[in-house]
Amino acid sequence: MDFDKITVCGALELMEKGECSSEELVSGLLGVIDSKDGEIGAYLSVDHADALEQAREADRKRANGESGRLLGVPIAIKDVLNVKGQACTCASQILKGYISPYDATAIAMMRKEGAVFLGRTNMDEFAMGSSTENSSCQITRNPHNMDCVPGGSSGGSAAAVAGGEALAALGTDTGGSIRQPAAFCGCVGLKPSYGRVSRYGLVAFASSFDQIGPMTRDVRDSAHLLGVISGQDDMDSSSLNLPVPDYVSMLKDDLKGVTLGLPKEYFVDGMDDEVRASVMKAVDVCRGLGAEITEVSLPHTDYAIAVYYIIATAEASTNLARFDGVRYGFRAEGVTDPIDMYGKTRSQGFGDEVKRRIILGTYVLSSGYYDAYYLSAQKVRTLIRRDFEDAFKKCDALLTPTTPTPAFKRGDKSDDPLQMYLCDIFTATANLAGVCGISVPCGKSSDGLPIGLQLLGPEFKEENILRTAYAYEQGRENG
Amino acid sequence: MQYLHTIGLEVHVQLKTETKMFCGCGTVYGAAPNTNVCPVCLGYPGAMPVMNRNAVRDTILTGLMIGSEISTYSKFDRKSYFYPDMPKNYQITQYDKPFCVGGSVEVDLEGQKKLIAITRIHLEEDVAKSMHFHKSSGVDFNRAGVPLMEIVSEPDMQNAEEAFAFLQALRQIVRYVGVSDCNLEEGNMRCDVNCSVRPEGQTELGTKTELKNLNTLKGVYNAIKYELGRQVEVLSSGGTIQQETRCWDVDAGVTESLRSKENAHDYRYFPEPDLMPVVLTAKQIEDWRKELPELPRHRRERLVLEYGLPDYAAGVIVADKHVADYYEEAAALVSNPKAVSNWIMTEMLRLLGEREMDIEDVKITPAALAGIVKLVDSDAINSTKAKEVFAELFDNGGDPEKIVKEKGMGQVSDQSAIEELVDQAISENVKSAEDYKSGKKAALQYIVGQVMRLSKGKANPKMVGAMISEKLG
Numbered sequence: 001m002d003f004d005k006i007t008v009c010g011a012l013e014l015m016e017k018g019e020c021s022s023e024e025l026v027s028g029l030l031g032v033i034d035s036k037d038g039e040i041g042a043y044l045s046v047d048h049a050d051a052l053e054q055a056r057e058a059d060r061k062r063a064n065g066e067s068g069r070l071l072g073v074p075i076a077i078k079d080v081l082n083v084k085g086q087a088c089t090c091a092s093q094i095l096k097g098y099i100s101p102y103d104a105t106a107i108a109m110m111r112k113e114g115a116v117f118l119g120r121t122n123m124d125e126f127a128m129g130s131s132t133e134n135s136s137c138q139i140t141r142n143p144h145n146m147d148c149v150p151g152g153s154s155g156g157s158a159a160a161v162a163g164g165e166a167l168a169a170l171g172t173d174t175g176g177s178i179r180q181p182a183a184f185c186g187c188v189g190l191k192p193s194y195g196r197v198s199r200y201g202l203v204a205f206a207s208s209f210d211q212i213g214p215m216t217r218d219v220r221d222s223a224h225l226l227g228v229i230s231g232q233d234d235m236d237s238s239s240l241n242l243p244v245p246d247y248v249s250m251l252k253d254d255l256k257g258v259t260l261g262l263p264k265e266y267f268v269d270g271m272d273d274e275v276r277a278s279v280m281k282a283v284d285v286c287r288g289l290g291a292e293i294t295e296v297s298l299p300h301t302d303y304a305i306a307v308y309y310i311i312a313t314a315e316a317s318t319n320l321a322r323f324d325g326v327r328y329g330f331r332a333e334g335v336t337d338p339i340d341m342y343g344k345t346r347s348q349g350f351g352d353e354v355k356r357r358i359i360l361g362t363y364v365l366s367s368g369y370y371d372a373y374y375l376s377a378q379k380v381r382t383l384i385r386r387d388f389e390d391a392f393k394k395c396d397a398l399l400t401p402t403t404p405t406p407a408f409k410r411g412d413k414s415d416d417p418l419q420m421y422l423c424d425i426f427t428a429t430a431n432l433a434g435v436c437g438i439s440v441p442c443g444k445s446s447d448g449l450p451i452g453l454q455l456l457g458p459e460f461k462e463e464n465i466l467r468t469a470y471a472y473e474q475g476r477e478n479g
Numbered sequence: 480m481q482y483l484h485t486i487g488l489e490v491h492v493q494l495k496t497e498t499k500m501f502c503g504c505g506t507v508y509g510a511a512p513n514t515n516v517c518p519v520c521l522g523y524p525g526a527m528p529v530m531n532r533n534a535v536r537d538t539i540l541t542g543l544m545i546g547s548e549i550s551t552y553s554k555f556d557r558k559s560y561f562y563p564d565m566p567k568n569y570q571i572t573q574y575d576k577p578f579c580v581g582g583s584v585e586v587d588l589e590g591q592k593k594l595i596a597i598t599r600i601h602l603e604e605d606v607a608k609s610m611h612f613h614k615s616s617g618v619d620f621n622r623a624g625v626p627l628m629e630i631v632s633e634p635d636m637q638n639a640e641e642a643f644a645f646l647q648a649l650r651q652i653v654r655y656v657g658v659s660d661c662n663l664e665e666g667n668m669r670c671d672v673n674c675s676v677r678p679e680g681q682t683e684l685g686t687k688t689e690l691k692n693l694n695t696l697k698g699v700y701n702a703i704k705y706e707l708g709r710q711v712e713v714l715s716s717g718g719t720i721q722q723e724t725r726c727w728d729v730d731a732g733v734t735e736s737l738r739s740k741e742n743a744h745d746y747r748y749f750p751e752p753d754l755m756p757v758v759l760t761a762k763q764i765e766d767w768r769k770e771l772p773e774l775p776r777h778r779r780e781r782l783v784l785e786y787g788l789p790d791y792a793a794g795v796i797v798a799d800k801h802v803a804d805y806y807e808e809a810a811a812l813v814s815n816p817k818a819v820s821n822w823i824m825t826e827m828l829r830l831l832g833e834r835e836m837d838i839e840d841v842k843i844t845p846a847a848l849a850g851i852v853k854l855v856d857s858d859a860i861n862s863t864k865a866k867e868v869f870a871e872l873f874d875n876g877g878d879p880e881k882i883v884k885e886k887g888m889g890q891v892s893d894q895s896a897i898e899e900l901v902d903q904a905i906s907e908n909v910k911s912a913e914d915y916k917s918g919k920k921a922a923l924q925y926i927v928g929q930v931m932r933l934s935k936g937k938a939n940p941k942m943v944g945a946m947i948s949e950k951l952g
Contacts, residue, residue, distance in 0.1 A: 081525070082524065082525045088524065088525075090524070095524065098524065100524075100525075101518060101523065102518050102523075102526075104525060199527065200525065200526070200527050201525040201526075202525055203524040203525045204525065204527075204753075206752075207752035207753050208752040234529065235527060235529060236527050236529075236753075237527070237528070237529055237530065237753065237754050237755050238752075238753065238755065314749060315752055317559075317747075318557050318559055318567075318568075318569045318747075318749075321559060321561065321567060321568035321569055322522040322524070322566065322567045322568055323524075324561065324563075324568060326563050326618070327521060327522065327523075327566070328523070328524075338561075338562070338563050339561075342561050362747065365559075365747035365748075365749055366745055366747060367745045367747070370747075370749070374749060
């Protein structure tokens, strides 16, 4: 079996035909992990025995005539999602020793469909970062170039999928954390609209931005997985009660009748030439498939990164307040009183980037600064949202590069937070506006590094970007 | 120099919803520590709050009851501070868009009525309970996340008596709405006090202090008395009041500085992103208004008018909504509703107090109490026997007429039977008879008592008295 190529839908077909069992699939993947993950470092933990037992259970169910949309399919899970009975560290020292007492809703939905939870993937600590270098646990390498970062924060999930160590993975996207690593590693990454997938059980970084989404080898798999994990959840008040379409059935080979907008603010001077060339080539492919191409404007794009880092850190500063050593996880030794315990536990338990963002978020919410920072940022967020509403009056989806450059070398930006923050310049706007976005590979740089094409769609119109991405994917391969 | 006192209260009332504010855990008081808990109320990673709609309704009913304006757009906010009893180290509360704004509570100060204005009522989650042991501390999270309604008053009170009366009136109203037991021992109702003093003639308020740890009504009263006295003393001796939070030390009977203004928390409020704003329609609010019970003070006035009760009696009856409900049910069945109130104010409340019971738990139905009143009014039994019947029904229930018949308690009003007993009593108590004849009117009661004893309590005492005075007169 070619573990670099097999897809979720492909594996399901094989298992249905009886050509392979879940156990064979999982043990094969475990073999790849054993041989390759020492170098790639995608996984934080893989419980071989547990994964195999889950696979055998799936095989038994299939033998009994049961079915499930993911029956026997191994999926890698970003270490930010609660899976009952498993560790969930968010790649942080502060959650050392914490074992989830419950399943995240998205996990429970996948479990119901028979998925096999293969292992937990590395990430930037608490999903804060764009290179997975902020993991407190280990380095993750880009399978396309071991000196390069896999992107982040879902770098482990992207590297696992790209490195043949998983068929698909779940990631989370707060400002680009699914799409950017997908672009860097050459896989497909989908950030659903805010409210499409329940956040219950996703360890919150920025509550009004976070979304769980699939990271896969092709667009069909993303559509398939999205169908499984979407839907209203009583445990998440921000999840919306809208019907979940059959996304896979809405995929088409052409783009007839589809209008794609090119936001001029995303094609600026100084962007990487190869990225620009690849994206413009993708535009041609889409045009060739019947799409109409039009230029649009998102005039408040310049403010996106500033607004993002004010609101997201404000929310994060409170979301991460619960990690205090009182109830679970790490507690510092030798403390004298609760205040001392908080100080030492959090100083020792959090990494630098997490501390930087907690301090930033605390500052922008402080008395006397709230109006100038948080409140102003919320107003600009509304303007950014309106930009998208206006743009989507003229087109069905927007087409942009996912990132300004391909994957960079490890250590290149780790000492310069601002440069690192700018990695999210094309992706964070979607989280600010709550719209959906997908990154799909659109070629490689002369160094052999993948380049990502981003498609952004209106809220709860995932079918628009899936259809476009799928048609492009077919057209790219045929063309 | 004379000083004016200013007091404002922040009252926390636990709502008696079945489940917590933001999760499905139960709220029963007294469960073993950390048994009513889940990932949400423990602040576990990834857990999210879901609003308890019944708690919202309860808060709005309370607001409607005191004449608040109900916000059609409200929201929840995060209030950040670190403390071991805070599972998330932020509390979900309401900052600038509470459910209820304005309103007032009328208090009765020895016959003088005064309106205390309410600033707002908002809804939040309770924190856990810290417990301190010999060498360690523990936290019980059963209480964490219980819905807590905070009622903030204007600084409208001028002394401890007014604050005390306000809390009593407020407690009565909340109990009337039925949204909380306001049981201080169980911590259902807690209170922070802001108070300040200023020299007479000064218009702007003095520097205030905030008093915490007031767990009883008596504690509130004593703490205010002490703190106002302390502030006056400081000012009189040329000192200044520091804006600070002070803690009431019950044992020492003093307030002590907890933290100064410089160390005050910056709570960094901002809208709770995990919860959607609450938008209410005018129709929803009107539907809730229809569920409202009558205000205690309105009911008191109505009982005076409708049943001819003295104001004092009406006040006793309406103090507890269930007692008032019971009263009205029984009073409707008799022609003498005042007698019903006498029964309730004496026998009923005495027995309830002795047995530590609530009126909902007694076996004697309102109809049965009405039956007793009718039996007495028709001279079928006398008041002594009536009390026995009441006691019997209180414990065991049943029909009063049947009990009177079964136990032969019927009053003897037969002229000749009574005359026989009267003659016997006079002959056995010659001394008393002589005393009466010589003008000692009190001796009559003694002889009446003897007749009652001879009749085993069944003789009609009015007839007995009349007959004795006629015979000896």
